[in-house]
Amino acid sequence: MGVLLVTGFLSMMMYGQWNIYFFQVYFNFPNLRMKQYSCSAFYIGADNEHQQVTIISNNGALLIKTVLNDQQMVYLPAGSMDTILYFGREVSEDQEMYTLDLENPETQIKVSFLVSQKDSEELQNQLRGKQVFFRFKNPRILSQLAPGIQLIQTQNNVMVEKMAVFPKNMIDQASISRLCQLKQEADILSLLKEQEHQNIIKLEEIVTDGESVSIILENCQGGDLLKLLNKKTIKMDVPLVMINLLTGLKHLHEQNIVHRDIKLQNILFLDAQNANTLKIADFGLSCFKQQIPYYNPRCGTPGYTAPEVYSQQCIYDEKVDIYSAGIILYNMLTLKNPFGNSKNIQDIIKRNISGQYDETHLVNVKINNPLGYDLLLKMLQKDARNRPSAKECLLHPFFDQEIYEIQEDQNSIKHETQKRIQTTKRVKI
Ligand SMILES: Nc1ncnc2c1ncn2[C@@H]1O[C@H](COP(=O)(O)OP(=O)(O)O)[C@@H](O)[C@H]1O
Numbered sequence: 001m002g003v004l005l006v007t008g009f010l011s012m013m014m015y016g017q018w019n020i021y022f023f024q025v026y027f028n029f030p031n032l033r034m035k036q037y038s039c040s041a042f043y044i045g046a047d048n049e050h051q052q053v054t055i056i057s058n059n060g061a062l063l064i065k066t067v068l069n070d071q072q073m074v075y076l077p078a079g080s081m082d083t084i085l086y087f088g089r090e091v092s093e094d095q096e097m098y099t100l101d102l103e104n105p106e107t108q109i110k111v112s113f114l115v116s117q118k119d120s121e122e123l124q125n126q127l128r129g130k131q132v133f134f135r136f137k138n139p140r141i142l143s144q145l146a147p148g149i150q151l152i153q154t155q156n157n158v159m160v161e162k163m164a165v166f167p168k169n170m171i172d173q174a175s176i177s178r179l180c181q182l183k184q185e186a187d188i189l190s191l192l193k194e195q196e197h198q199n200i201i202k203l204e205e206i207v208t209d210g211e212s213v214s215i216i217l218e219n220c221q222g223g224d225l226l227k228l229l230n231k232k233t234i235k236m237d238v239p240l241v242m243i244n245l246l247t248g249l250k251h252l253h254e255q256n257i258v259h260r261d262i263k264l265q266n267i268l269f270l271d272a273q274n275a276n277t278l279k280i281a282d283f284g285l286s287c288f289k290q291q292i293p294y295y296n297p298r299c300g301t302p303g304y305t306a307p308e309v310y311s312q313q314c315i316y317d318e319k320v321d322i323y324s325a326g327i328i329l330y331n332m333l334t335l336k337n338p339f340g341n342s343k344n345i346q347d348i349i350k351r352n353i354s355g356q357y358d359e360t361h362l363v364n365v366k367i368n369n370p371l372g373y374d375l376l377l378k379m380l381q382k383d384a385r386n387r388p389s390a391k392e393c394l395l396h397p398f399f400d401q402e403i404y405e406i407q408e409d410q411n412s413i414k415h416e417t418q419k420r421i422q423t424t425k426r427v428k429i
């Protein structure tokens with residue numbers, strides 16, 4: 001599939017100021033749906049003067065140009081949530097004019113445009129799912145899953161809401177950082193929505209109430225991999241979990257996305273009993289490969305991070321995710337952490353930097369599960385160049401491809417039984 005990278009500058013004029021943002025847009029030719037809509041509107045200036053503009057919505061992107069000198073006022077790439085959209089604030093009933101408001105959550109600068117009712121409706125349809133709309137009306141909060149993350153009941157669905165409040169001021173670093181991460185997560189998940197994959201968490205919507213912004217995600221009621229590993233009652237099908245994890249990573253890496261925070265807590269399941277429902281989640285630290293040096297290059301979770309991330313040059317690529325997935329494989333095969341459980345995080349970081357994982361826990365694995373042991377050693381290679389790609393990992397004999405492919409065709413009950421028997425035979429923990 002042909003992937004074209006367009007790099008440029010996002011320029012946005014707000015109250016006479018030009019803010020320049022770096023942006024990257026990916027187009028995938030076979031899936032490009034060219035939907036275009038354009039209409040005329042009025043920019044409402046700070047002094048309430050009206051200036052005629054043309055609004056063009058193109059396949060989820062939004063471009064606003066002045067009519068007078070054809071200057072670009074606003075450009076929002078598809079999937080971006082740099083600026084929040086509010087639609088439908090009715091201005092005058094007799095003329096049936098509505099506003100389209102854009103607000104930058106970081107600067108809290110707002111610009112407004114006057115649009116006719118007909119155009120407002122069409123623009124909303126064009127941008128739906130890619131931009132921010134109205135907050136759900138009174139969702140019922142069912143439970144709190146983690147700080148800022150809750151299970152909600154909307155009209156006909158139970159979903160998960162991950163929220164960030166708009167910072168009250170520019171020194172509120174904690175809120176700014178959470179908002180930036182949520183923004184990045186929303187941008188990446190919006191793009192991944194176009195390239196849906198069974199092992200990537202699905203973004204349902206992005207919503208705001210003007211004080212906070214939330215991403216709405218499918219509910220993975222099976223819980224996360226950490227919880228599952230700690231439950232003695234659930235027997236883990238290690239190869240099947242790894243096949244699903246590596247298949248998801250392969251898809252991400254094919255889209256040039258690096259996750260950068262693969263760990264047990266970020267691997268979720270729709271159904272705890274079915275490893276094929278695995279979803280990679282938490283894209284707050286993810287970025288495009290080309291963004292690595294510019295977007296939080298030193299990030300990850302101690303104990304899961306590839307050693308090259310800690311190096312002085314901090315030059316790395318998508319192979320960091322393979323290292324972290326290797327740690328997950330270690331966790332599953334040994335039920336231990338490779339760099340120990342020290343309360344002192346510096347101890348863990350020191351061992352993580354050296355790449356010296358605890359080999360004593362692997363003695364039994366080496367004897368009982370030589371293929372799993374071999375794959376583990378390859379994934380945890382300190383030199384990233386020697387580490388296999390996700391695609392290469394999937395070709396490892398640890399995964400008996402044929403057996404799993406045959407199973408795919410069988411009904412789920414039979415599938416589950418067979419899979420367990422075969423796994424017990426092949427993977428002795
Ligand atoms: N869509 C979801 N379905 C079910 N549980 C979720 C979902 N999203 C998050 N969680 C739970 O909340 C925890 C934190 O979510 P995560 O997206 O990793 O946020 P954070 O950035 O706070 O780490 C996860 O480990 C998981 O237990």
Ligand SMILES: [Mg+2]
Pocket residue numbers: 265266282
């Ligand atoms: Mg997380």
